[in-house]
């Protein structure tokens with residue numbers, strides 16, 4: 001059986017998901033399919049009153065179900081049923097997502113959706129295993145740290161991996177005993193609506209998972225500033241993260257986790273396995289057409305092996321199989337919008353005007369939709385926008401170095417610090433540099449996450465505050481209370 005489908009055959013849920021049911025709403029924000037550029041739907045826009053309703057519903061669901069106060073194992077079991085249902089409904093979820101996003105349907109079923117279910121199971125297991133702590137005190141006292149859910153968590157996700165990002169937020173927040181009001185991106189909202197519907201079918205209390213659709217300025221701002229939202233969990237650009245911090249400061253202080261942008265370096269030393277490095281670097285640039293926060297978009301290579309590595313990369317980038325996201329064989333994604341194509345063109349043109357050379361790619365592919373050729377740019381300087389700005393597309397810049405110090409200095413971005421890759425066969429060098437790289441994640445002789453969800457992810461510098469995944473994400477969804485009892 002094929003996963004391929006006719007994009008015009010999909011009926012879209014049109015509304016918000018509040019209190020366990022779809023609340024119909026009219027389409028407001030125009031939506032275009034990245035794979036063929038056709039206008040196909042509109043995204044509803046929740047205003048402050050509707051966000052109020054969702055927050056109130058979430059609060060009532062918590063009170064009614066005692067989700068955060070009942071037996072933790074019941075939370076685990078309910079979340080595991082939800083994960084089972086996500087796997088069983090993978091094809092429907094994948095179609096809803098592939099239609100509007102840049103994720104190919106085959107990648108969704110084998111990757112994003114399988115991983116989302118896995119991560120929900122991973123966090124479900126924390127519910128009855130991670131608690132507080134008894135702490136050392138003198139004999140006259142008993143000291144302990146109790147932990148409690150926050151209540152209603154406000155979550156906001158980006159368009160690039162809609163279901164995985166929803167899973168990152170919902171898994172730990174729900175396992176930790178909270179309810180959630182989630183706003184997916186206005187460009188890719190439909191699969192998240194269905195994910196929420198599946199939670200109710202799996203037996204999670206209605207009202208625990210609420211999804212409101214809309215944009216950042218109206219709906220997002222209403223969520224982050226809402227007095228009934230006790231914690232904010234955001235993934236998106238650094239600019240939106242900063243706007244959220246401002247809004248939270250303006251409307252009342254509350255904890256927040258911010259997973260933001262990146263411009264991650266990949267350092268390749270002459271002693272590295274160049275074939276392995278070329279494979280990992282190309283995969284990072286080609287995966288979702290470079291539209292990933294962790295995209296390793298800056299190659300920093302030891303000068304004496306630069307030509308050999310670049311030749312291996314050019315060959316790999318030329319072998320892509322672009323296609324509509326609704327075809328199972330598609331391996332190379334479109335970019336999200338026409339605007340994004342214009343933006344990439346602008347940055348690449350500026351680099352070339354500044355003396356850089358485009359070794360391959362450098363423009364859109366000759367086919368319908370928003371497809372951009374994988375692009376390699378050499379001869380860039382450290383101050384070029386191509387090196388400094390998060391391009392969020394299939395564009396790799398190349399810089400060369402002579403020694404470790406120069407490599408580290410080129411790797412150090414003035415504002416981003418999300419991830420870094422390091423390719424070398426020298427173990428001492430790997431450890432030495434790992435210690436000095438200013439990034440929340442360092443991959444050595446590989447690039448990209450594994451399915452070891454215990455490893456947290458998050459940025460240094462302006463790439464974020466706090467962590468998703470891992471124990472940290474679970475604990476970030478519970479507040480701690482210090483208790484001292486005089487005996």
Ligand code: NAD
Nearest residue numbers: 157158159184185215216220236237240243259260261293
């Ligand atoms: P974006 O910041 O434009 O939007 C992300 C979400 O925030 C959307 O739902 C949007 O509607 C909402 N939003 C925008 N402004 C807001 C505001 N002022 N208040 C509240 N909500 C607001 O980002 P995007 O284009 O959807 O996604 C791409 C960005 O996300 C890239 O910068 C990428 O690096 C980042 N990202 C980071 C991670 C990570 O783990 N660090 C993961 C995925 C994506």
